Amino acid sequence: MPSPRTIELVKATVPALQAHGLALTTHFYDRLFSNEPELKNIFNLGNQAGGQQQQALALAVLAYAQNIENPSALAPVASRIAHKHASIGIRPDHYPIVGRHLLASIREVLGEAATDEIIAAWAEAYGELADVLIAAETELYRASATAPGGWSGWREFVVDRKVRESELITSFYLRPADSGALPPFVPGQFISIVLYIPELGVEQIRQYSLSEAPNTGYFRISVKREGQDPAGAVSNRLHDAVAIGETLRLSPPYGDFYLHEERDTPVVLVSGGVGLTPMVSMLNALAPTTRRAVFVHGARNGRVHALKGHVEQLAADRAHVEHVVFYDAPAADDVAGRDYHFEGIVDLERIRARVELTDADYYLCGPLPFMLKQRDTLLGWGIGRDRIHYEVFGPDQQIAA
Numbered sequence: 001m002p003s004p005r006t007i008e009l010v011k012a013t014v015p016a017l018q019a020h021g022l023a024l025t026t027h028f029y030d031r032l033f034s035n036e037p038e039l040k041n042i043f044n045l046g047n048q049a050g051g052q053q054q055q056a057l058a059l060a061v062l063a064y065a066q067n068i069e070n071p072s073a074l075a076p077v078a079s080r081i082a083h084k085h086a087s088i089g090i091r092p093d094h095y096p097i098v099g100r101h102l103l104a105s106i107r108e109v110l111g112e113a114a115t116d117e118i119i120a121a122w123a124e125a126y127g128e129l130a131d132v133l134i135a136a137e138t139e140l141y142r143a144s145a146t147a148p149g150g151w152s153g154w155r156e157f158v159v160d161r162k163v164r165e166s167e168l169i170t171s172f173y174l175r176p177a178d179s180g181a182l183p184p185f186v187p188g189q190f191i192s193i194v195l196y197i198p199e200l201g202v203e204q205i206r207q208y209s210l211s212e213a214p215n216t217g218y219f220r221i222s223v224k225r226e227g228q229d230p231a232g233a234v235s236n237r238l239h240d241a242v243a244i245g246e247t248l249r250l251s252p253p254y255g256d257f258y259l260h261e262e263r264d265t266p267v268v269l270v271s272g273g274v275g276l277t278p279m280v281s282m283l284n285a286l287a288p289t290t291r292r293a294v295f296v297h298g299a300r301n302g303r304v305h306a307l308k309g310h311v312e313q314l315a316a317d318r319a320h321v322e323h324v325v326f327y328d329a330p331a332a333d334d335v336a337g338r339d340y341h342f343e344g345i346v347d348l349e350r351i352r353a354r355v356e357l358t359d360a361d362y363y364l365c366g367p368l369p370f371m372l373k374q375r376d377t378l379l380g381w382g383i384g385r386d387r388i389h390y391e392v393f394g395p396d397q398q399i400a401a
């Protein structure tokens, strides 16, 4: 626990951080990348361009400053960061480097307000947070390395099959190049992939949720082709340049968004677009059980609706599985084939009787505004936050608030 004086000084800087938080972290990344250019290989340069990562870090720092006396309030944030860091391979010796540049940036941005005493207080506070994250990451690394079939660092996988699931989404079936066993994972978890990007001249790491249930003998990811101007670096390369038989380097599975398999209460899986990937993993794991599962999915139309036939079949064959589809811009052939249930974006109010289930857990994954809307509906029904779980396919910026 930091000293009372440190707590006082750190808390006193919260308003200044709130005013300058984004400037501070933007400054920090400029400093970090000009002094430590090799770190460009581990940071997501797409997020840097969009500003999301700066915001995520700024929010984490603010959250810490606001809760310095009550570190347990930070536990969910710290868990998410630790899982993300572990999937990227952040090491304890990275922390002093980042800390040095963060403190120098605080000094530069706050100018005269940043006295030596304030900087020392922040150094102590940063050290405390670093210790929490390092301890959590060390434990995650240990668990991955010692799990049956587990490993640490990157492991080579061969692309066994590529299956086009929609106009935008393609699945990759990945088998370990060493033909060894695969570790267990919990449906909802993700792996990281590291890929050299020739246009950028650096490696880039991205996370992809496992879209199959565990124990299949392979890992499957389902990747959406992102952006055209500029094209998303890793997703487009996977679609266009990574052929069957090529090898990819993968992290072990991580992530604290997962199906609570120890429960037997109903499950409502609500996804938008490519956010269906962790949900399909969960649904596949639920299919052989008798646990009630409602799979609610929203897509633009049938052309971009991935894995539709698979989920439809599961629902048709099992009384405990239900499938509800929303299209916000149905195509003529969707209308002709009555291929969806509702027109519009996913609106849980319209299906309240089917999804407001006693003791259900709700899993959300999709664009941030999509998840905020679903979360607000669920909170409005009086569903407890502990039963609403969500995954953000990027840095977590605000849904926890």
Ligand SMILES: Cc1cc2nc3c(=O)[nH]c(=O)nc-3n(C[C@H](O)[C@H](O)[C@H](O)COP(=O)(O)OP(=O)(O)OC[C@H]3O[C@@H](n4cnc5c(N)ncnc54)[C@H](O)[C@@H]3O)c2cc1C
Pocket (backbone or CB within 6 Å): 044, 045, 046, 047, 049, 050, 190, 206, 207, 208, 209, 210, 221, 222, 223, 224, 225, 226, 227, 228, 229, 230, 231, 232, 233, 234, 235, 236, 255, 274, 277, 278, 391, 392, 393, 394, 395
């Ligand atoms: C836990 C987790 C699970 C995930 N699971 C999946 C999954 O199952 N399937 C899936 O498809 N994705 C998933 N993602 C998202 C995935 O990790 C990538 O973020 C996604 O594939 C985009 O990466 P990219 O390298 O193709 O795009 P990036 O290069 O990162 O670009 C992302 C966006 O930013 C824009 N951009 C890039 N550079 C610039 C610039 N200089 N100026 C302006 N705009 C720019 C691009 O046009 C694009 O729209 C997941 C993410 C997380 C965190």
Ligand code: HEM
Pocket (backbone or CB within 6 Å): 039, 042, 043, 044, 047, 048, 053, 056, 057, 060, 061, 080, 081, 084, 085, 088, 090, 091, 094, 095, 096, 098, 126, 129, 130, 133, 394, 395, 396, 397
């Ligand atoms: C106390 C110190 C740190 C804090 C508070 C912190 C905070 C964060 C946060 C909030 C995220 C976004 C998580 C998410 O929601 O996805 C993140 C991601 C990340 N962090 Fe840290 N971090 C710290 C230390 C470090 C260090 C030492 C490194 C190593 C150089 C590092 C590298 C990264 C990378 C590469 C990402 C993913 C970025 C991306 O893909 O956009 N972090 N961190």
